[in-house]
Amino acid sequence: MPLTRIKAITFDVFGTVVDWRNGVIRDLRTFGQTKEVTADWESFADSWRALYQPSMDKVRRGERPWVRLDDLHRESLVTLLGRFGIPGITATEIDHLNRAWHRLDPWPDVLPGLARLKPRYILATMSNGNVSLMVNMAKRAGLPWDAILGAEPAQGYKPLPHVYLTGARWLDLRPDQCMLVAAHNSDLIAAAGQGFRTGFVVRPNEHGPNQSTDLKADGDFDVVAADFLDLARQLGC
Amino acid sequence: MPLTRIKAITFDVFGTVVDWRNGVIRDLRTFGQTKEVTADWESFADSWRALYQPSMDKVRRGERPWVRLDDLHRESLVTLLGRFGIPGITATEIDHLNRAWHRLDPWPDVLPGLARLKPRYILATMSNGNVSLMVNMAKRAGLPWDAILGAEPAQGYKPLPHVYLTGARWLDLRPDQCMLVAAHNSDLIAAAGQGFRTGFVVRPNEHGPNQSTDLKADGDFDVVAADFLDLARQLGC
Numbered sequence: 001m002p003l004t005r006i007k008a009i010t011f012d013v014f015g016t017v018v019d020w021r022n023g024v025i026r027d028l029r030t031f032g033q034t035k036e037v038t039a040d041w042e043s044f045a046d047s048w049r050a051l052y053q054p055s056m057d058k059v060r061r062g063e064r065p066w067v068r069l070d071d072l073h074r075e076s077l078v079t080l081l082g083r084f085g086i087p088g089i090t091a092t093e094i095d096h097l098n099r100a101w102h103r104l105d106p107w108p109d110v111l112p113g114l115a116r117l118k119p120r121y122i123l124a125t126m127s128n129g130n131v132s133l134m135v136n137m138a139k140r141a142g143l144p145w146d147a148i149l150g151a152e153p154a155q156g157y158k159p160l161p162h163v164y165l166t167g168a169r170w171l172d173l174r175p176d177q178c179m180l181v182a183a184h185n186s187d188l189i190a191a192a193g194q195g196f197r198t199g200f201v202v203r204p205n206e207h208g209p210n211q212s213t214d215l216k217a218d219g220d221f222d223v224v225a226a227d228f229l230d231l232a233r234q235l236g237c
Numbered sequence: 238m239p240l241t242r243i244k245a246i247t248f249d250v251f252g253t254v255v256d257w258r259n260g261v262i263r264d265l266r267t268f269g270q271t272k273e274v275t276a277d278w279e280s281f282a283d284s285w286r287a288l289y290q291p292s293m294d295k296v297r298r299g300e301r302p303w304v305r306l307d308d309l310h311r312e313s314l315v316t317l318l319g320r321f322g323i324p325g326i327t328a329t330e331i332d333h334l335n336r337a338w339h340r341l342d343p344w345p346d347v348l349p350g351l352a353r354l355k356p357r358y359i360l361a362t363m364s365n366g367n368v369s370l371m372v373n374m375a376k377r378a379g380l381p382w383d384a385i386l387g388a389e390p391a392q393g394y395k396p397l398p399h400v401y402l403t404g405a406r407w408l409d410l411r412p413d414q415c416m417l418v419a420a421h422n423s424d425l426i427a428a429a430g431q432g433f434r435t436g437f438v439v440r441p442n443e444h445g446p447n448q449s450t451d452l453k454a455d456g457d458f459d460v461v462a463a464d465f466l467d468l469a470r471q472l473g474c
Contacts, residue, residue, distance in 0.1 A: 131407040132410075135408065139383060147368060148384050171369050172367070
């Protein structure tokens with residue numbers, strides 16, 4: 001089926017749309033300066049992200065009921081404040097720091113790329129982030145989403161199939177009328193398994209200077225792009 | 238609580254944001270000209286809308302499982318094509334005509350009013366229309382929603398309480414941080430019952446020149462406005 005039949009482009013967000021690592025490090029540094037606490041904030045940010053998949057796995061396996069990512073992030077944050085030996089942080093301060101994930105900036109190509117895609121395609125998130133996280137991030141960063149799909153609407157975490165399929169169903173589209181754009185091979189392979197079209201965008205610095213994963217497309221994806229402007233060009237925008 | 242604590246404004250859509258009656262009549266007339274069929278299209282449009290609440294009532298009462306508004310609209314349309322004696326319409330033509338509800342235009346004050354509200358507030362739909370209907374309408378009309386909330390996300394129809402409450406929960410807001418804006422007293426009274434702030438906007442021509450309902454606010458609402466520009470002004474935008 002030609003790519004011209006695509007009606008909606010859905011996006012993984014953390015890493016693909018926004019630079020979570022530098023954003024989280026920035027807010028951790030500000031927090032440290034305000035509280036007069038020193039720590040290896042880069043290591044803290046990487047450790048926070050390292051707890052991301054394990055925290056969702058318990059929900060995916062049904063070992064705990066549905067809980068949104070903000071709450072998983074907060075549990076991980078409390079764990080890490082202990083592990084890094086940072087005491088005396090109030091609940092309000094933890095809540096604010098946890099919302100660093102709401103204050104992430106997009107990669108430089110994202111806003112101009114989405115502006116080109118917006119007139120022709122429905123643009124939606126397909127993230128494991130909860131709705132309020134996606135909405136607050138979009139308001140701050142100017143991300144022009146037409147709909148917030150993904151984990152919370154489906155009450156489950158990617159790569160579970162029903163997350164992708166619920167998104168397509170809510171748009172009243174067949175899966176092959178939807179594309180997932182992601183910087184992560186595993187996400188795209190899962191979406192392709194449900195009939196989605198796929199667009200890989202390489203983000204070689206998502207995990208910092210020593211990144212070793214997702215440096216290239218490892219699957220037979222419909223589009224492989226250098227950034228969102230290249231993606232828009234390849235989709236005829 | 239002062240109105241300044243409001244974070245999100247949610248909107249009823251049919252009648253409040255868009256002029257469904259003139260839009261549906263327009264598409265029915267085009268359909269009639271194309272098919273060389275004559276009928277009282279104003280009466281057809283009013284009859285279509287008259288079947289709206291009864292069709293949702295069966296879902297509200299649990300007499301049938303969840304079904305989205307597009308499907309209810311289509312069932313009503315098929316009924317009315319029979320009642321108005323219009324035979325020989327193909328399934329594809331019915332599907333297209335049914336999507337007249339996706340092609341409705343906003344009232345003239347809506348886009349400038351929402352543009353004023355957008356920088357300060359989260360703007361979301363709180364409609365009984367399904368997600369694809371809301372998204373397609375917004376793409377065509379330029380409605381700048383930050384999120385699509387309402388019936389399909391909650392899998393239920395207003396005025397059931399959990400529709401309003403699911404919307405607030407997804408935004409991670411207390412109900413009293415959310416306002417419902419509607420041209421219908423009953424919708425606002427139901428939302429207020431769940432703790433929402435309320436904004437009544439009068440739409441005296443929603444039901445045509447002989448409208449007899451919702452010509453004034455019948456409740457103690459937080460804001461009563463002449464249109465969306467007046468609403469924005471009263472909310473400090």
